[in-house]
Amino acid sequence: MSAASVPLVTDIDGTLTNDEMILDPRVGTALRAWNGPVVLATGKVLPFPIALCNYLGLQRNVIAENGGVSFVESDDEVRLHGDRKAAQKVADAYVEAGYDLGWGTADLVNRWRETEIALAHDVPVEPLEAIAAEYGLEVVDTQYAYHVKAPDMSKGNALQSIAPRLGSDTDDFVAIGDSQNDVSTFERAGTAIAVANADEAAIEAADHVTDAAFADGFLDALDRVDAGKW
Template sequence: MKFKAIVADIDGTITCEKRELHLGAMKKIRSLKIPVVLATGNTLCYARTASRLIGLEGAVIAENGGAVTVRFDLQGTFEESLEECEKAYSFLSEYFKLTKLDPLYRKTEIALRRDFDLEKARALLKTQSLDIEMVDTKYAIHLKSTKINKGVGLQKLAGMMGLEAEDFVAIGDSENDVEMFEASGFGIAVANGDEKIKEAANYVTDASFGDGTVEAIEFLESNGWI
């Protein structure tokens, strides 16, 4: 078994607990001879900046799969899903005081501050005929299309790179990484990950956050898989 690339979540996976980039994980990632793609629920500009600071080529999956780009010098591609997200937002705003995060930069979904009753909001949303779901990444609540996820984004980006999604090892920590694990050839959850991602993982690290990513890569290297 040999993998050709790695796709890694950012916050909670290659960061420290307070969201700073983990220097050990950065050093380990830069030592690799295979492509490393960043995948995040955050905006495309955030993902591109993180990729640049790490020293990667700029291949990123952003907005939970809604936005992807393969290099810094290429425009991103965006799914047309924001309009229906806005309908869901308007409906839920009748019941909750919602705060949008980064509204000027998000093109395919709506991110909300985590200060309302998520389960009640999910139940209310189910009464509407909208293909929208709510995902908690532990950093924000995302109103997103049910047809878009990091797995879909990985399949799209892999094709742009001349690869298959199964050629990737996925590393993550949150429920929004589950579909990415399912699409990839092998999924590794860091120890601070939630139960959903650990259940989807092929391997769970003993270490948390960026230390977990270092452990994950060393595990792959020790098996000769990368």
């Protein structure tokens, strides 16, 4: 890797994976070799990125629940940047209106969620958005799920909390992602890169777009940054 230490914040699903959300085995080697702090930022609950860091041999620097939760290994403190209560009211009203969250009885997607509620990507979204608006919340589409959350809760705002704890400014970061929930990190990072499979919002917010999709695009982005091309 290049001599300069460059902090990296990257999405997981659709960015470090293939189109079936299976982690590409090459990304672990690439992330361990990266010359700078690495932050994994996801819409999933905290145990997922923590476990991924453990298995990939990375420091546990993570943003979970679309910015609702953050953790930096060096200060050993889980920080919450949102509250699940209002999102739960939206979910309850949605169910009372005759809809379903889409995850089955166990609902492992929301079981450990602390600051938002996620719904399956095949549920009707328009009534969900209408109910969320009544509670002053928003619905974010990550391409894999719908997330009901506070408008001021985002990966980008969580990055602002994490960056100084890693000895960096947000504009020192390279950000890589694929969807609407990555736009806020793109807006704060010095270099924003969307992989080719990214949605329109992410592509419009990015400084660069890779030719390759999913993990192939992620690895290409790292190579280009390392070579000083981006």
